[in-house]
Amino acid sequence: MAAEPNFPITAEQRSTAQQVAQAGVALSELAPNAPDSYTVKRGDTLWDISALFLKRPWRWPELWGMNLEQIRNPHLIYPGQMLLLERDGDRARLRVAGGPGGPGGPARLSPQIRDAGPSGGPIAAVPLKFIEGFLNEAVIFETDALDRAPRIVAAQEGRVLLGKGDAAYVRGDLNGVREWRVFQEPRPLRDPVTKELLGWEGTYVATAEYEREGAVNARGEIVPATFRITSAKLEANVSNRLAPAQPRDYAPYVPHAPSAPIGGHIVSVYGEALNAGQNQIVSLNKGAQDGLERGHVLALWRAGDLVRDTTQDGPAQALRLPDEKHGALFVFRVFNRMSYALILDVKDPVTRGDRFTEP
Structure with missing residues (x-):
């Protein structure tokens, strides 16, 4: 038996929760194949589950903000719980099976005393094993x-x-x-x-x-x-x-988007590698002085290729294709002028000089 901590929530996330607490999430924000139900498994993360239901998982407050009790502590999601997605008109709400109000009742995951049991404790926000x-x-x-x-x-x-x-x-x-x-x-x-x-x-x-x-x-x-x-x-x-030696910061990670536009570049891949993929660490050329903070989710961009237009008569004209968004970063450690981030997902290898922005 263990008392569960009350993880903090940002003012912006609480505001989002208040805005959607009654209305739910627009169907247009749901992932194309969002399931009607999902049973939480050991090893799942808040990011995984948000990505399962939402096109843009960094907008998780809109998914977990169906009631303010839950948004107060969104981390208290346990393996074995069944999440139900209810659609009503052009809106949707996420509920926990067997919650208050009967099956499909509102998800109310307030702090309580709970036996962690064989499945372990509540799920993490992101895959912490890669950054611990x-x-x-x-x-x-x-x-x-x-x-x-x-x-x-x-x-x-x-x-x-x-x-x-x-x-x-x-x-x-x-x-x-x-x-x-x-x-x-x-x-x-x-x-x-x-x-x-x-x-x-x-x-x-x-x-x-x-x-x-x-x-x-x-x-x-x-x-x-x-x-x-x-x-x-x-x-x-x-x-x-x-x-x-510095004391370890045990404050929880809460994935969220920056509140203002931000842009920068990858400075290096941690270690000896020249390129990085999913679950590897990179350093960024922005830090606390630029508004970055722990938990920020950022978009990775692939530079557009330089090609030649050969579809018309005369000399081929050089063209620069538009940049394409191809991955996401999770900022987990912030210094004044730089930060470290985990690559949450990515389509192509990441290297020094690649660009990132707010998602």
Whole structure:
């Protein structure tokens, strides 16, 4: 038995819910093959189910806003529940089978005490398994702070590589911090259009804990501080830099469209790949200062091809075909000038310089 949290909802989403709470959703907004009923399965997400019923899943408040009790906590949807889509004239309402009012009654998923049972807890908003590892690991430094950060200068027994449990000897200003993350030398990230330097991406290596302070011994020799590698994604080595560990942000993700037009470009694909597909991570050249926030859904655009018109007499004329929308991004981590996003779905490979806009 566990008390379920009351996830927050934005003012804009609540306003949308209030507008459609009585009228329902226009049939024109439904997906062409929207089912009359659907039983929630383990592994489903709010995005999956919204996409099942709606042409544009980022407009989920219009789907889940059939009553204000539900929109207050749309995440409390559990595997095994049956969702019913009722059409009335040119409008539709989504209901939960067996809810108040009998079968097909209004969906009222208010906080309550519930036994999670073998199916587990409520469904997530998006596939969190693809971003959980990046919540602390994917970091953009807005200055070259890592160049001046504490650094590993030696390892025990003359080792070059360090793993979990190994001692690392560190020099630099520690400021009394005990928990640290270890990074490889950061790489600069530049705007693909303006070439402006936007920040430095640090490749996460490990976590380390301070054990013993450094000193100058009686012979005047510098003795570095002692650290212990507490976990490792990659092997740490001499010259790696340290940055203070940050508390993890456990605030829930609520997919929603930006409230104002926004446009930008993909800066990089996270990791070593040149192209990215569904469920991979990319960095964006827009951040909090541009109005981006956690949970924003963005549209991906494929640049139109350059072709030649050969349908008329005379020299073939060059034509640029229009850009085509071909995917969606979900923003999950926002820095001041840049952001990280998960590719929710996409038709063609995504690469540096590709364009995104509001959906």
